[in-house]
Amino acid sequence: MSSATARPNGFSPAYLVAIMLVASLEFIQNGMLNFAASAVMGGIGAAPEEFSYAAMAYATAAILVLFNHRWCCQWLGLRRFVRLSLLLFGLGAVLCACAASPGAFIIGRAVQGLGGAVFFTAARVEVHGLQERSRMLGLLCFGYALMLGSALGPLLGAQALLHLDWRWIFWGILPWLVLTLPATRLLSQQAQAQLPAAHSGHSLAWLAAAVLSGQWLIQQLPYDFFSRPQILLGLLLGCCAAALLASRLQGRHAGQAGRWPAFARLPYLLGLACYFCCYLLVSANSYILPVMVQQALGFDVPTTGRLLSVSFLAGIGFATLYAAALFRRSAPGLRMMMMLACALLALYGLLMAGVSPAVDIRYLVALLLLNGGFMSLFIMAVAQGTFRAVEPEQFAQAYQTKNIIRQLAISMGVAGSTVFLQARNAQHYQRLAEGFSWNNPLFDQAMDYLHQVFPQLGQGQRMAMLAGELGRQAMLLSCQDFFRAEYLIAALLVLLVLWQRQFD
Template sequence: MQSSPHSTSRARLLAIALIAWLEFLQNGLLNFASSQVMGGIGAGPEEFSQAAMAYALCAVVALFNHQWCVERFGSRRHLQASIVLFALGALIAGAAESPDGFIAGRAIQGLGGAAFFTAARLEVAQLPLAKRGLGLVAFGQALLLGSALGPLLGGWLLQAHGWRALCWGVLPFLPPALWAARLLPLRPPAPRPAHYPAQSFVWLLAAVFLLQWLIQQMPYQLFGHPQWLAAAGAAGIVSYALFRSLHRRRASDRRRWRLLRRPGYRMGLFGYSCCYLLVSANSYILPMLTVQALGFDLPTSGLLLSISYLAGMLFALLYAGLLLRGRAPGLRQTLLASCALLAAYGWLMSGLNGEAGVGRLTLILLLNGGFMSLFIMSVAQSTFRTIAPAAFAHAYQTKNIVRQVSISAGVALASVFMQERNALHYNRLAERFSWDAWQFNDALHLLREQLPNLSDTQRLGVLAGELARQATLISCLDFFRLEVWIALALAGCLLALRAAD
């Protein structure tokens, strides 16, 4: 008995969603509790950002080889192998006793997880034209749902089972993904798969590694060892030039890559990079604000972080409905509206104080969800509308390479930003942490009245904790002020491009 086309279409959409959301769920789990993961493996912010860099490096190489792997092994076999690699990486990262073990696990996850986003999106492109709009909605909703469930599930897992559960928490969702891979159409290996020169991968890996290392080490080495940074930058440029030269001359499918040399596509990649960098930086800093600075418990913090993505799902559905009815505003107007939402979000967040409640934060985080969904959907429309079907797979591979590098860069830059601002504000606040400062004596006197059973030594410990909390809070507010300026800069670029049209 054959299944109806309607049920087959629904099963295919479900399969696309089950594949698409995995990477976003795992990253949401880990970014939510970066501090707890660092404490569990004895790592600092630098090692945690190195794990993000290792994931991105391996993901970039896997993405660049995505089409080659599909043509050589077949789409289904490639996807199933990627799921197994992702599971292996999760097991290794969760069992790690040191930063090196965690970094190794995340690197293996990058090799597997890179395939999910691209494979799911390419399956949407293979849907019948009448179903493609619905496929895009299911694909986008799955990504946002994975991002929303990451912190929501992470708060519960962390409190109940510890940080290792954040790595292993994705494992129950992998058997359904293997089942989903069998539902997708089987595309066998190509009779003549593409051929790439092996040396090009080496130079690509070197270029991406040096870029990530520069981003991470710039604040530490700029004044102490500027010659190292200059040498690394020069080596990165040379590596990229050698990669481009080898690929242009010797890749068998180089003609398809040439179709991507369009200004609109390159501007779209820039927009993607900005959005993913901001989203990953927010995901890193928001848990510090809610847990360390505002003192919310882990489940409440996870719920708050998921609100942005749940709001993004609503904004995305609204925008998709307007698109399907032909009533959506123009791309430029939508992008400007999303920049306004980002500016309002940053401005309101920068005005928080230590007494901010859940209700106020919830309302502000809705704005962040609106920015994410509207900006990314508009950028996606403008980026791929002029790409020829023959080049779509390569265009999406390249876009996802940019995504991985931007996410890793966002974590690294946010880590460096928080370290630098924390050190600055802690030192400034510590100037008043002395017996000569009237603020210090007043605070100590107040604690003596409120906590009479504690000794002065214990009261000093309470004040030291409050000092660290205040430094973290002010540093987070600095980040949100920076987001306001970034939003204004993006809006200015859009208006300048309009004037140049």
């Protein structure tokens, strides 16, 4: 394959728009899906555990593609690679929209993962290739794309559920793909001839086995920790063995290229750990918030969609302020920015853990602004500290590795939050149900109150209303437990930031 032009001539607004369109696609789709997770589970008849399998399938497929991202870019050229990924992402969306069972949905999400893996990394590497004066503007637009895509997700998801049905969570992404396809002509095209494969077939197969067994282990850990520990131990040993074998086969195949990358020093590894924590929290938060706002607090679908977009729109404002300070060279140090972001997260978790059903919507908006500040400030500070010591020629591989960590974190966030919410909800419901008896004076008082307020209702109907309130209270307590855990994670992040000296 012959070499093509490296980058479009000139730096234009259209080029920035093309990058933003590519970068935002995965975030729009995942934002819609996280918002409508309960509706999707009901539509395909899936339990929360099966829904998390779909997240696992998406992440596994994406990770396998990311391991070969650099080679595919060189072999196909970035333009062709992104276009092929758009087609795969669209095909996966069609399969998900047509799914009538959990298995079909999982296959559709796996196909989407094959395509969606490319967008984030490709757009970021494009920005890194800009000249230094233009790179800051490109990074700002890249960040805007991620936040706007994440904000549009719940807004579009709410409209799809309100006026159509859950299948339009996936049909609705197709117009965005059609809009992005012609914009890819502005991307760079770097194709080279007769490149050796980045991974041998055997090493890739064992790598797939390692990733799948690792994801399955994470998924099954809360269910089988006490009942079937031998299965978990077998999964762990199988995951380690498959990863070791894949590494040895890859080392033989790639020679020097199979060795530990030169950029993987302590600042980079610490940055990956911070990235992992941030994406884990953002993913789990995006799953928990719709459940809390809609099911536990009782807001309607459109209001829930607007509320969930607040954090990401606030993130745009915080990112703009931080970027302006960087342009003026008046921004605080990286450690100070990370500490500020962690403080916002801790305050957000602490206050959200105390939210009651009578909460005012303006108070919720204020809390979600704190979450938006954490996301944008923490990610921007971590990005500066992680990649500033990486050489330009190593950036693509370093960012490819970082995006693999992102996919793992997102998958674990969805799986962990579904399992956490299910386990805590069952426990709280059982405890609250102990008082659901005529022997409890509070129960008698509640029934008498309902009889006075709704005299037209029979006793069975009044009991059904109390049972619904019981489920709502259990869900609220479960969500509050999650935000208490988020507060503790923020405290651990503060200790990590205080301990390390790499981002000074």
